[in-house]
Amino acid sequence: MLFVQHKRNKLRMSSTSSFQEIAFKAELDRHVDPECEHQARILCGEDPTTRVAVVEELRNIIYKRGECHPPRMDDAFLLRFLRARHFILARAHRLMVRYCKFREQNLHLWRDVYWYGLTRLGNIFEGVLFDRPDVGRLIICRLGKWDPDILPVEDIIRGCLLFLEVGIMQPKLQVLGGTAMIDCAGIGMKHVRQLTPSIATQAMNVMGITFPIHQRGVHVVNCSRLFEKLFNVFKRLAPSEDIWKKVYFHGYDYDSLHRYIDPECLPKRYGGRREPVSLKEWLTKIKYYKNKQFDEDLRTLGYAIDE
Structure with a gap:
């Protein structure tokens, strides 16, 4: 009986491993399948028959107004x-301007940063490779796992940015968007002292104000009332109130979290059914499966790559 159970467990582990390996390979997939086209119509207001013309119109607006100088101007990038803005040209252009301005003002976050070197962040960031239309890609920041004595706070922002820049290369994630979780377990005063207004502003910009991703929500868990009040102080720094409408505090109540995120999408530690993937493991697999196009895309954005 024990032998049979052991065999079943091995098969289950093998199946999970195989699924994750397929998911890792798909992280560099630029293919748009029929299901993605269908979801793009529903979630992004995208019409394949007019897509090329709308992209060209956005390009013309960028050139005509001259308010920004994007790192790329090809169709895939635009x-x-x-x-991210439901194919509304004016909103897409404003987002592009904010994105470029943020890059110009924060060159230290990516210029000459060796992307694979951010594996040093370990499991501070995690992702769940189970993307659904109602949740998108789930990204988790476990702030308590960060040691400010070893890693500068800027590395946290760099890690989040890289997670997003690489993920958004996938058309599927451009369409589905993402959901963020901030796990405050283990946070102490040495962490709080690092959260200056400048860092808070950078974090909010990355979470959705300046980055081309459909932000479905930010969920804060394992958070005390004191820390919730600290978050509320940051509201004054946000240029738009829209971002705060999507921030939800759940304290230590995972049942509250489950009302917004199906446990099917969550790691087991949050009452879910999934195995998370650390930033370190994810980047290691990306490096293994990457191609010349990936290198060129990151080089264009300013990252240092393997020579």
């Missing part, structure tokens, strides 16, 4: 901004 398309992610349109998808």
Whole structure:
């Protein structure tokens, strides 16, 4: 009986491992399948028959107004901004301007940063490779796992940015968007002292104000009332109130979290059914499966790559 159970467990582990390996390979997939086209219509207001013309119109607006100088102007790059703003040209252009301005003002967050070197962040960031239309990609920041004595706070922002920049290369994630979780377990005063207004502003910009991703929500868990009040102080720094409408505090109540995120999408530690993937493991697999196009895309954005 024990032998049979052991065999079943091995098969289950093998099946999970195989699924994750397929998911890792798909992280660099630029293919748009029929299901993605269908979801793009529903979630992004995208019409395949007019897509090329709308992209060209956005390009013309950027050139005509001259308010920003994007690192790329190809169709694939511009398309992610349109998808993030429901194919509304004016909103997509404003997002592009904010994105470029943020890059210009925070060059230290990516210029000459060796992307694979951010594996040093270990499991501070995690992702769940189970993307659904109602949740998108779930990204988790476990702030308590960060040691400020070893890693500068800027590395936290760099890690989040890289997670997003690489993820958004996938058309599927451009369409589905993402959901963020901030796990405050283990946070102490040495962490709080690092959260200056400048860092808070950078974090809010990355979470959705300047980045071309459909932000579905930010969920804060394992958070005391004191820390919730600290978050509320940061509201004054946000240029738009819209971002705060999507921030939810759950304290230590996972049942509250489950009302917004199906346990099917969550790691087991939050009452879910999934195995999370650390930033370190994810980047290691990306490096293994990456191609010349990936290198060129990151080089264009300013990251240092393998020579």
